[in-house]
Amino acid sequence: MNAQAVVILPIALPLATMVMLLLSLKSIPAQKVIGVVGSTGLLLSAATLAWLVDRDGILVLQAGNWPAPFGITLVADRLSSIMVLLAGLMVFAVSVYSLASVNDRRVSFGFHPLIQLLLMGVCGAFLTGDLFNLYVWFEVMLIASFVLLTLGGERRQLEGAIKYVTLNLISSAVFLAAIGVIYAATGTLNMADLALKLRSFPDEGTVSVLSMLFLIAFGTKAAVFPLFFWLPASYHTPPVAVSAIFAGLLTKVGVYSLIRAFTLLFVTDLEFTHNLLLLIAGLTMVTGVLGAMAQNEVRRILSFHIVSQIGYMVMGLALFTPLALAGTVFYIIHHIVVKTNLFLIGGIVEQRFRTGRLDRIGGLYRSAPVLATVFFLSAMSLAGIPPLSGFFAKLTLIRGGLEAERYAIVVAALVVSLLTLFSMTKIWTEAFWKPVPGDAMTNVNFPRRSRAGRACLYGPAILLASVTVGIGVMAGPVMNASMATAEQLLDQNAYIQAVLPDGPTGQVPAVSRERTSP
Amino acid sequence: MDILLAITVGGLYAAGIYMMLRRNVVKLLIGLGLLSHAANLLLFTAGGLVRGRVPVIPDGETRPLVIVADPLPQALILTAIVISFAVLAFALVLIYRTYQTLGTEDLDELKATDT
Numbered sequence: 186m187n188a189q190a191v192v193i194l195p196i197a198l199p200l201a202t203m204v205m206l207l208l209s210l211k212s213i214p215a216q217k218v219i220g221v222v223g224s225t226g227l228l229l230s231a232a233t234l235a236w237l238v239d240r241d242g243i244l245v246l247q248a249g250n251w252p253a254p255f256g257i258t259l260v261a262d263r264l265s266s267i268m269v270l271l272a273g274l275m276v277f278a279v280s281v282y283s284l285a286s287v288n289d290r291r292v293s294f295g296f297h298p299l300i301q302l303l304l305m306g307v308c309g310a311f312l313t314g315d316l317f318n319l320y321v322w323f324e325v326m327l328i329a330s331f332v333l334l335t336l337g338g339e340r341r342q343l344e345g346a347i348k349y350v351t352l353n354l355i356s357s358a359v360f361l362a363a364i365g366v367i368y369a370a371t372g373t374l375n376m377a378d379l380a381l382k383l384r385s386f387p388d389e390g391t392v393s394v395l396s397m398l399f400l401i402a403f404g405t406k407a408a409v410f411p412l413f414f415w416l417p418a419s420y421h422t423p424p425v426a427v428s429a430i431f432a433g434l435l436t437k438v439g440v441y442s443l444i445r446a447f448t449l450l451f452v453t454d455l456e457f458t459h460n461l462l463l464l465i466a467g468l469t470m471v472t473g474v475l476g477a478m479a480q481n482e483v484r485r486i487l488s489f490h491i492v493s494q495i496g497y498m499v500m501g502l503a504l505f506t507p508l509a510l511a512g513t514v515f516y517i518i519h520h521i522v523v524k525t526n527l528f529l530i531g532g533i534v535e536q537r538f539r540t541g542r543l544d545r546i547g548g549l550y551r552s553a554p555v556l557a558t559v560f561f562l563s564a565m566s567l568a569g570i571p572p573l574s575g576f577f578a579k580l581t582l583i584r585g586g587l588e589a590e591r592y593a594i595v596v597a598a599l600v601v602s603l604l605t606l607f608s609m610t611k612i613w614t615e616a617f618w619k620p621v622p623g624d625a626m627t628n629v630n631f632p633r634r635s636r637a638g639r640a641c642l643y644g645p646a647i648l649l650a651s652v653t654v655g656i657g658v659m660a661g662p663v664m665n666a667s668m669a670t671a672e673q674l675l676d677q678n679a680y681i682q683a684v685l686p687d688g689p690t691g692q693v694p695a696v697s698r699e700r701t702s703p
Numbered sequence: 704m705d706i707l708l709a710i711t712v713g714g715l716y717a718a719g720i721y722m723m724l725r726r727n728v729v730k731l732l733i734g735l736g737l738l739s740h741a742a743n744l745l746l747f748t749a750g751g752l753v754r755g756r757v758p759v760i761p762d763g764e765t766r767p768l769v770i771v772a773d774p775l776p777q778a779l780i781l782t783a784i785v786i787s788f789a790v791l792a793f794a795l796v797l798i799y800r801t802y803q804t805l806g807t808e809d810l811d812e813l814k815a816t817d818t
Contacts, residue, residue: 344815
C-alpha cells in the first residue's frame with residue numbers, strides 16, 4: 186500500500202465502524218465490542234500516519250487523482266498527524282470508559298455509532314486541505330455532537346443543547362459566508378492555493394474582513410473570549426463519556442482551524458491580526474479562570490478551565506515565533522490528555538455520589554486512593570507543576586512570550602496559572618480531603634462494580650495519567666516534535682509545494698470568474 | 704441583479720438576527736433558518752452571476768469559448784442546503800422535545816444550565 190493511502194484511513198475507519206455498528210444496533214454486546222475494536226483501529230492507523238509523516242514529511246492525497254486546486258485534497262502534516270493521533274488516543278480511552286459508564290438505554294439509542302461519526306468529522310477536519318471540505322467536516326462533527334449531547338433526553342441536556350446548537354449554527358453560518366466571500370475574492374478554496382493568492386492580494390481591506398470572519402467562525406468553535414458562552418452552559422450536561430470526548434477534542438478542532446488559518450492564510454498583516462489574537466488570548470485566559478473560581482460543581486469548574494486554557498493555545502499562535510508556536514503545540518498535546526482525564530475522573534466521582542456538587546462530596550482520599558492519585562497527577566499537571574506535562578507546556582509558552590518581549594501576556598499567563606492551581610486545590614480539598622459530609626447520599630452502599638467494570642472506569646484514567654507523567658518525563662522528545670511542527674507551520678512554502686507540486690495554478694480554465702456586464 | 708441580491712442578503716441577515724433576539728424559541732429557530740439562507744444566497748451572489756450560459760464545453764474544445772456560469776458555487780450551495788436541512792430538522796425536534804419536557808418556549812426561562 187502506498188504511503189498516501191494512509192491519510193484517508195483515519196476518516197475511512199470510523200465510517201466503516203459506524204456502518205457496522207448501525208447494522209448491529211439491536212445487540213448491545215456487539216455495539217460495545219465493535220465500538221472498542223473500531224476505536225483501537227483508529228488509534229493504530231493514527232499512529233501509523235504520525236510515524237509516516239515523521240519519516241516522509243507532508244503527505245498529500247488528491248482524492249480521485251484530481252490535481253490540487255480542483256479536487257478535494259487531504260493533507261497530513263505534522264500538526265494534523267499529531268492531532269489525529271491524540272484524537273485516536275482519546276476515543277480509545279473514552280470507548281473503554283463508556284463500557285461501564287454509559288447505560289444500556291443510551292447504547293441502544295446509538296451511542297457508539299455517534300462517537301464514530303464524531304471522530305470521522307474530527308479527523309476529517311484535521312486532515313482536509315480545502316476550506317469548503319473543512320466546513321463539511323465541521324457539520325458532520327456538529328450533527329453527531331448535537332445528538333450525543335441530547336442522547337437520553339434529560340431536562341438539563343435539552344436546555345444545554347439549545348444553547349450549544351444555536352451558537353454553533355451561527356458560527357457555521359458565518360463560516361459559510363466567509364467561504365463565499367473568499368471564493369469571490371480569489372476564485373479558489375484550496376488552502377495551499379489560497380495561501381499563494383492571498384500573499385499577493387491587492388486589496389488589504391478585503392483580506393482583513395476575511396480574516397475577521399474566519400476568526401469569528403473558528404473562534405466560536407474554539408470558545409475564545411467573548412464567544413465562549415455556549416461551552417460552560419452545555420458541557421456539564423451530557424453523560425461523562427460524552428463530556429470527556431467533547432472537552433478533549435471539539436474545541437481543539439476550532440483551535441486547529443485557527444492555527445491553520447493564521448499560520449497559512451492570513452499572515453500578511455501580522456500587526457493587526459496577531460495583535461488582536463494576543464488580546465483575545467489574554468482575555469480568554471483570565472475570564473475562563475475567573476469563571477471557574479465562581480463554580481462549585483466538578484464538571485462546571487472543569488468546563489470553565491477549558492476556556493481558560495484555550496487562551497494559552499491562542500497565545501502561542503498570536504506570538505507567532507517558532508518557540509511560541511511550539512509551546513502551543515505542546516500545550517495542545519498536554520491539554521487534550523489532561524482535560525479528558527479530569528473529566529473521566531470527575532465522572533467516577535459523580536457516579537459515586539450521584540452529584541458533582543462539591544458541598545455534597547468528600548472523603549475520596551481515604552475511600553479511593555487510586556482515584557485520588559490519578560486526580561492529583563492530572564490536576565497538578567493542569568496547573569503546571571513540574572515535572573508534569575503542563576509545566577513544560579507553560580514554560581515553553583512563557584519563554585516564547587519573554588523572547589517576543591510581550592510581558593503583559595506573560596504576566597497574565599502566570600497569574601492565570603496560579604489561579605488554576607487554586608481552582609484545582611479547591612476540588613482536591615473538597616472532594617478528596619474533607620470528610621464525607623453528613624447529608625451526602627449514602628455512598629457507602631454504592632453498588633460495588635464487578636472487577637471488569639472497575640477496570641473499564643479506572644483503566645483509561647490510569648492510562649491517561651501515565652501519558653501525562655510520560656510527557657513530563659520525556660519532555661525532550663515531545664519538545665523536539667513540537668519544535669519541528671512549529672517550524673513546519675511557519676514554512677508555508679513547504680505546505681504549498683507539497684499540495685501544488687506544479688506551482689501556482691493561476692490559469693483557471695475559462696470558466697471565468699469575471700462578472701459579465703448586463 | 705447583483706445589487707438586488709445584495710440587498711436581499713442584507714435583509715435576510717437583518718431579519719434573521721432580529722428573530723434570534725426574540726425570546727420565543729421558535730422564532731430563534733426561524734432566525735437561524737434565515738441566517739443560513741442569507742449565507743447561501745451570499746455564496747451564490749459572490750460566486751458571480753451569469754445569465755443563461757450553461758457551463759458546458761462544446762465538442763472538440765478543451766475549455767468554454769465564452770464566459771459561462773461558474774458551477775462551483777452552485778455545487779457548494781447544494782451541499783450547504785442539504786446540511787442546513789438536516790441540522791434544522793434536528794433543531795425542530797430539539798425545541799419540540801424541550802417544550803414537552805420543560806413546558807416553556809421562553810428562552811429567558813432556560814437558565815438551569817447557565818452559570
